[in-house]
Amino acid sequence: MLMTPTASNQILAEGKTKVLRPGEQPEEVRVTFKDAATAFNGEKFQEIPGKGTLNARISAILFELLNQQGIPTCFVGKGASENELIYRNLAMIPLEVVIRNFAYGSVVKRFKFEEGMAFKKPLIEFFYKSDDAGDPQLTDEMIDELSILPAEANLDAIKLLAFQVNEVFLNYFKAINVRCADFKLEVGLDKSGNLMLGDELSPDNFRFRDADTGQVMDKDAFRFDLADLTESYQELLRRLEGHPGVPDTSGLSNAYMASIRVQSRKNILNPESKTILNALHTMGYASVQELRAGKEFSLKLTASSLIEAEKQIKTIGEDILSNPVIEDYSYILRLA
Ligand code: CDP
Numbered sequence: 001m002l003m004t005p006t007a008s009n010q011i012l013a014e015g016k017t018k019v020l021r022p023g024e025q026p027e028e029v030r031v032t033f034k035d036a037a038t039a040f041n042g043e044k045f046q047e048i049p050g051k052g053t054l055n056a057r058i059s060a061i062l063f064e065l066l067n068q069q070g071i072p073t074c075f076v077g078k079g080a081s082e083n084e085l086i087y088r089n090l091a092m093i094p095l096e097v098v099i100r101n102f103a104y105g106s107v108v109k110r111f112k113f114e115e116g117m118a119f120k121k122p123l124i125e126f127f128y129k130s131d132d133a134g135d136p137q138l139t140d141e142m143i144d145e146l147s148i149l150p151a152e153a154n155l156d157a158i159k160l161l162a163f164q165v166n167e168v169f170l171n172y173f174k175a176i177n178v179r180c181a182d183f184k185l186e187v188g189l190d191k192s193g194n195l196m197l198g199d200e201l202s203p204d205n206f207r208f209r210d211a212d213t214g215q216v217m218d219k220d221a222f223r224f225d226l227a228d229l230t231e232s233y234q235e236l237l238r239r240l241e242g243h244p245g246v247p248d249t250s251g252l253s254n255a256y257m258a259s260i261r262v263q264s265r266k267n268i269l270n271p272e273s274k275t276i277l278n279a280l281h282t283m284g285y286a287s288v289q290e291l292r293a294g295k296e297f298s299l300k301l302t303a304s305s306l307i308e309a310e311k312q313i314k315t316i317g318e319d320i321l322s323n324p325v326i327e328d329y330s331y332i333l334r335l336a
């Protein structure tokens with residue numbers, strides 16, 4: 001069904017660099033990327049003709065790459081104009097999820113790392129998306145205290161999604177001789193409660209450096225007047241367009257650690273739980289009212305990607321280690 005022109009041009013939301021309007025399908029939105037560059041929470045601002053188109057094109061390539069790798073994103077396709085994309089409508093979670101592979105920006109200031117040094121493992125940090133509060137950093141407990149996550153979402157799933165994205169990007173950018181130093185993601189839930197990547201995947205939210213020369217290919221060009229923004233973003237787009245398709249994943253580190261926990265279902269008192277509960281009562285611990293016996297398995301495994309490792313862990317947890325009729329399982333997965 002086509003929207004009437006008035007309805008389709010109605011602005012649903014407008015930020016510093018994007019405008020959202022209704023899409024032609026009820027669950028979709030049209031996202032227009034503006035020709036605006038902003039930094040330092042809006043203190044520095046400049047109109048840069050063509051920037052919106054560059055960001056839309058770079059985002060489309062990177063979203064498409066993730067979609068091809070089975071990572072859930074909001075990206076549906078390109079829009080009617082060069083600076084427009086079509087997204088699945090998501091209920092966004094007010095979190096900024098920052099992944100860091102190399103030390104740049106605020107982490108250098110806060111922890112005095114040497115600029116450009118490689119971290120032992122990718123780091124993840126969370127910030128509260130709130131211009132009024134100045135986007136403060138969050139701990140897991142503060143995320144809980146502020147009730148930032150809706151009931152259907154959990155932080156482990158968000159971390160896993162962010163690390164999966166990083167793994168695809170690290171590998172892909174290596175192939176075009178770009179250092180993917182750090183980036184910020186935002187996530188949301190679709191109408192069925194599925195966690196997905198939203199926002200944009202443009203050099204506004206990344207730090208990209210030429211792997212050999214250190215040439216800047218991201219918003220630092222504008223932030224610190226290091227180079228011409230248009231030239232820098234165009235160079236990145238040239239490299240992306242020159243290397244289409246799914247990246248070769250053969251160079252990935254392929255070892256993963258997983259812990260799978262199996263427990264009897266909440267209202268099922270299995271014989272083992274019953275025996276232990278009775279024993280505790282006999283030993284004078286009448287205060288223990290409920291007990292769920294369980295087991296935990298620690299696994300080290302190899303897989304071609306984090307997504308593949310997650311698939312294996314789910315099958316092992318659900319089909320082999322637990323009895324789905326009477327037990328629940330949960331898992332934590334990370335790079336070894
Ligand atoms: O970039 P800045 O030094 O202000 O902050 P950072 O914490 O070092 O940023 C890490 C990465 O997240 C960089 O690639 C930033 O471009 C991105 N970021 C963002 O896109 N939006 C924010 N509000 C904060 C960081």
